[in-house]
Amino acid sequence: MIELDLEKIKRDVAEVFERYGRDPARMIEILQDLQDIYHWLPKELLKEVSRQTGVPLTRVYHMATFFKAFSLKPRGKYVIQVCTGTACHVKGAYMVLDQLKNVLGIDVGETTDDLMFTLETVNCVGACALAPVVVINDYYHGYVTPGKVESLIKEYREQQ
Amino acid sequence: MMERVSFTIDGKKVTGYKGQTVLQVARDNNIYIPALCFDDEVKPYAACRMCLVQVKKGKRVKLVTACDYPATEGIEVTTNSEIIEKCRKVVLQLLMARCPNLPKLKEIAEKLGVEEQPRFVKANDDCILCGLCVRVCEDVVGVYAIGFEGRGFTRRVCTPFDEESPSCIVCGACSYVCPVDVIPIEQKDGYRIMERWHKKSKLIPCPKCGNYYLTEDQLKFLKEKTGLPEEELTICPDCR
Numbered sequence: 156m157i158e159l160d161l162e163k164i165k166r167d168v169a170e171v172f173e174r175y176g177r178d179p180a181r182m183i184e185i186l187q188d189l190q191d192i193y194h195w196l197p198k199e200l201l202k203e204v205s206r207q208t209g210v211p212l213t214r215v216y217h218m219a220t221f222f223k224a225f226s227l228k229p230r231g232k233y234v235i236q237v238c239t240g241t242a243c244h245v246k247g248a249y250m251v252l253d254q255l256k257n258v259l260g261i262d263v264g265e266t267t268d269d270l271m272f273t274l275e276t277v278n279c280v281g282a283c284a285l286a287p288v289v290v291i292n293d294y295y296h297g298y299v300t301p302g303k304v305e306s307l308i309k310e311y312r313e314q315q
Numbered sequence: 316m317m318e319r320v321s322f323t324i325d326g327k328k329v330t331g332y333k334g335q336t337v338l339q340v341a342r343d344n345n346i347y348i349p350a351l352c353f354d355d356e357v358k359p360y361a362a363c364r365m366c367l368v369q370v371k372k373g374k375r376v377k378l379v380t381a382c383d384y385p386a387t388e389g390i391e392v393t394t395n396s397e398i399i400e401k402c403r404k405v406v407l408q409l410l411m412a413r414c415p416n417l418p419k420l421k422e423i424a425e426k427l428g429v430e431e432q433p434r435f436v437k438a439n440d441d442c443i444l445c446g447l448c449v450r451v452c453e454d455v456v457g458v459y460a461i462g463f464e465g466r467g468f469t470r471r472v473c474t475p476f477d478e479e480s481p482s483c484i485v486c487g488a489c490s491y492v493c494p495v496d497v498i499p500i501e502q503k504d505g506y507r508i509m510e511r512w513h514k515k516s517k518l519i520p521c522p523k524c525g526n527y528y529l530t531e532d533q534l535k536f537l538k539e540k541t542g543l544p545e546e547e548l549t550i551c552p553d554c555r
Binding site (some may be wrong): 159198201211212213214215216220221 | 449453458459461462463464465466474475476482
């Protein structure tokens with residue numbers, strides 16, 4: 156279970172709302188900024204947004220579910236995208252993916268309990284020369300082998 | 316005095332008021348145009364596409380939705396032509412593929428002589444996503460209890476997070492306007508229950524006749540809105 160600090164949510168929503176001149180019409184920007192802080196949009200946060208902006212929860216919920224950029228499921232600080240396009244597939248992307256699943260203990264589409272990593276697959280990132288490619292928060296890692304996975308994850312864990 | 320406009324529907328001369336839509340004028344003149352998502356009490360939404368008609372304005376003829384096309388001086392409206400029939404047929408077939416078990420849709424299909432298209436893969440849904448319930452809840456009742464979720468293929472109507480809605484007053488307006496009757500409302504053991512919105516509210520009997528007429532949540536809402544005393548609000552319309 157993920158623990159949420161309700162007081163922090165209140166403060167963050169107030170701050171972001173203030174940033175946009177307390178204008179409820181700028182809901183998308185508000186939600187985007189909040190997602191930047193939390194990496195996803197928890198239920199309590201959406202309720203707080205509705206409370207403070209005066210926009211009905213049904214509307215906030217519709218917006219949050221309408222756009223793909225918003226996630227109502229927990230997402231980690233680092234989003235790991237394993238390329239499974241043709242070139243990467245041939246070069247053993249699935250072995251890399253399996254190793255990532257083992258190391259992180261999650262399946263594709265899931266997030267680790269400490270909210271550090273989210274594992275996803277993508278179909279081609281246009282960097283086939285570097286195959287197999289793993290993209291972590293917009294940084295491209297080329298020539299990844301199952302053996303390199305553990306140290307890669309360790310690197311990111313220690314970065315914070 | 317409101318400005319009047321006159322035009323023709325299927326060659327018949329009709330007059331309506333400025334601000335009305337083609338569909339409203341047609342209904343006032345007993346001309347049948349099938350429509351599912353329209354209600355006089357809310358703004359037109361043009362979601363169901365059943366009310367397609369052809370409008371000739373000057374030299375141009377175009378297909379428009381009658382429910383939101385403004386009644387305009389001198390236009391020629393056609394409610395039945397080969398192309399309209401074809402479009403309407405596909406629209407209805409798509410709706411029937413989305414919601415295969417709706418008696419209301421079958422009724423309209425029979426009336427218009429439309430049969431199911433076997434090529435369309437059947438989904439197992441019951442909501443045609445016309446949004447009437449959502450619009451009535453927002454614009455007429457004003458409680459914003461239900462809304463849309465998602466988009467495209469996964470779009471649906473539900474309460475936020477599909478949980479019991481704190482703002483729903485179990486008034487039943489959504490159930491009343493639903494054109495395909497898929498929002499059940501039940502009164503049982505002193506409660507009014509709306510299964511679809513996971514909500515129930517205790518019923519309050521009318522102090523004069525004892526009939527159930529409104530729910531606790533409704534009373535609370537009305538009291539806040541009108542500022543009238545409780546005793547006045549609980550008396551049912553029959554006893555007033």
